[in-house]
Amino acid sequence: MYDVIVVGGGISGLLSALVLGKHGKKVLVLEKRKYLGGNCNSYRVDGFQVDTGPHAITHLQKGPLRVLMDRYFDYIPAFIDYGTYYSRTSDGIKPIPSNLREFVTFDVLPKKDRLMLSQALTRALTLFTFGIDMSKESVYSRLPHNLSEDTYNFVDTISYFLSGKSMKETSIYRILEGSSFVRDSVMYETQDQTITDQLAEQITNITSLGRLVTNKTASAQAYPRGGLKTLLGSVLHSLPDNVEIRTDTCVKQILTDGGKAYGVSTDDESYRADTIVHSGFAKDLPSMITDLPADYLRDLRRIDQARGLCIWLGLSKQLKEFDYIGSEIWFKEKAYWAMPISNYSHTIAPKGKQLVGFMFAVKDSVKSEKRRAWETIHRVFPDIEKYIEMTHYQVTIPEKASVSIEGYIPGVRTPVKDLYLVGTDAVARSMGITRAAFSVIDLLKCVREDGYLKP
Numbered sequence: 001m002y003d004v005i006v007v008g009g010g011i012s013g014l015l016s017a018l019v020l021g022k023h024g025k026k027v028l029v030l031e032k033r034k035y036l037g038g039n040c041n042s043y044r045v046d047g048f049q050v051d052t053g054p055h056a057i058t059h060l061q062k063g064p065l066r067v068l069m070d071r072y073f074d075y076i077p078a079f080i081d082y083g084t085y086y087s088r089t090s091d092g093i094k095p096i097p098s099n100l101r102e103f104v105t106f107d108v109l110p111k112k113d114r115l116m117l118s119q120a121l122t123r124a125l126t127l128f129t130f131g132i133d134m135s136k137e138s139v140y141s142r143l144p145h146n147l148s149e150d151t152y153n154f155v156d157t158i159s160y161f162l163s164g165k166s167m168k169e170t171s172i173y174r175i176l177e178g179s180s181f182v183r184d185s186v187m188y189e190t191q192d193q194t195i196t197d198q199l200a201e202q203i204t205n206i207t208s209l210g211r212l213v214t215n216k217t218a219s220a221q222a223y224p225r226g227g228l229k230t231l232l233g234s235v236l237h238s239l240p241d242n243v244e245i246r247t248d249t250c251v252k253q254i255l256t257d258g259g260k261a262y263g264v265s266t267d268d269e270s271y272r273a274d275t276i277v278h279s280g281f282a283k284d285l286p287s288m289i290t291d292l293p294a295d296y297l298r299d300l301r302r303i304d305q306a307r308g309l310c311i312w313l314g315l316s317k318q319l320k321e322f323d324y325i326g327s328e329i330w331f332k333e334k335a336y337w338a339m340p341i342s343n344y345s346h347t348i349a350p351k352g353k354q355l356v357g358f359m360f361a362v363k364d365s366v367k368s369e370k371r372r373a374w375e376t377i378h379r380v381f382p383d384i385e386k387y388i389e390m391t392h393y394q395v396t397i398p399e400k401a402s403v404s405i406e407g408y409i410p411g412v413r414t415p416v417k418d419l420y421l422v423g424t425d426a427v428a429r430s431m432g433i434t435r436a437a438f439s440v441i442d443l444l445k446c447v448r449e450d451g452y453l454k455p
């Protein structure tokens with residue numbers, strides 16, 4: 001008998017196990033794969049160390065992961081400043097503007113369009129500041145209607161980057177939040193004074209029109225030295241002895257009785273616990289629990305997801321095109337987000353070589369998307385083929401629920417007593433690993449409120 005069973009050993013499941021374990025709970029983590037970490041992982045391919053997709057970890061100075069690291073980690077990984085987001089054109093790379101001042105000189109887009117976009121951004125931020133809900137209005141709906149095709153493509157690419165969806169499906173709020181124009185204003189009522197104080201102190205600088213001038217998108221973003229596996233390693237090293245982990249163990253059923261969860265079962269065994277934390281896909285719940293309420297089932301069907309194709313290229317030398325720290329987007333034809341990650345750590349590629357990850361949205365079949373992705377890579381870097389030593393593909397779902405206008409985000413609490421959700425489909429705030437960390441802080445809040453952890 002355990003206090004808590006965590007289904008899934010990705011970063012959100014392991015962070016949940018860490019937090020509850022450090023509060024003295026006896027925790028069992030069940031992971032269906034042979035390895036831990038889920039999408040927060042790195043592995044070797046022909047001498048190059050690839051991550052599960054290119055990563056920039058956001059809100060690291062002041063944010064949920066920082067709070068969890070400061071409070072629960074025994075060992076905190078070293079982070080390297082993320083650098084700059086660039087836009088690539090046939091003339092080379094140019095920093096992507098993150099405030100109006102920088103926008104003025106962003107001559108990648110026509111001057112008239114820049115002016116109109118600046119006005120649209122100022123208007124949206126003003127409305128938001130006055131309390132207008134921008135979470136159901138699409139980015140496209142607020143754009144002027146006589147912009148150039150390049151400008152629409154640029155905005156569409158940024159939308160895909162921030163929500164995994166097109167500008168017609170992405171909300172204005174998501175764009176403002178993802179570009180750091182607005183900060184999350186939700187107070188952290190965890191009943192844990194230390195966490196509340198720490199986060200309250202950090203979340204002081206909420207939305208302000210002043211950010212139109214001073215905003216810096218890339219600040220407080222970083223990449224873990226040594227790769228994503230370093231972050232995973234530091235969570236694993238910090239786990240107390242009362243956390244037990246079993247890999248290669250797929251949970252098939254979450255056992256409930258009278259609307260209360262009391263355990264899980266695999267093909268061979270069942271395990272009992274007072275509380276179950278599910279960190280797999282919330283979309284999977286209907287196949288794991290027999291008696292979910294009909295309205296919850298209907299909502300879970302509305303969860304929206306986007307797929308991504310990552311093409312890792314191991315290059316035989318460091319190309320001058322990738323001589324920068326940060327990442328680049330290409331927004332014409334088939335858009336990409338690319339990151340030369342070996343520039344962060346020498347151990348990622350063999351000496352003198354380079355590793356670059358190209359990330360594409362998958363809207364069609366993987367086969368046709370691969371073909372189009374290669375067409376773009378060859379168009380943008382006509383000579384690259386000569387230097388490719390290693391090619392590695394990953395097709396993934398980067399976030400378990402896209403924050404799109406029509407999509408549904410279930411939240412940490414479920415209609416089943418003592419069953420909670422964590423992960424990138426449990427909260428809408430922020431992105432990726434930061435979003436996963438937000439869900440773990442929300443979990444802590446819920447279990448305290450439900451009397452399961454002492455204040």
Ligand SMILES: Cc1cc2nc3c(=O)[nH]c(=O)nc-3n(C[C@H](O)[C@H](O)[C@H](O)COP(=O)(O)OP(=O)(O)OC[C@H]3O[C@@H](n4cnc5c(N)ncnc54)[C@H](O)[C@@H]3O)c2cc1C
Nearest residue numbers: 008010011012032038039040053055056251280423432433
């Ligand atoms: C290509 C790509 C690019 C990304 N870029 C960024 C970025 O730039 N910045 C950023 O912060 N984040 C980024 N992310 C997202 C980030 O990696 C994820 O948000 C994060 O790792 C998700 O963690 P998770 O624990 O919520 O989910 P997952 O990693 O999906 O973990 C869930 C785990 O549960 C296990 N599981 C599921 N069902 C069961 C079951 N029934 N029984 C047992 N185990 C089960 C799975 O095997 C998995 O290990 C990116 C992700 C990808 C794929």
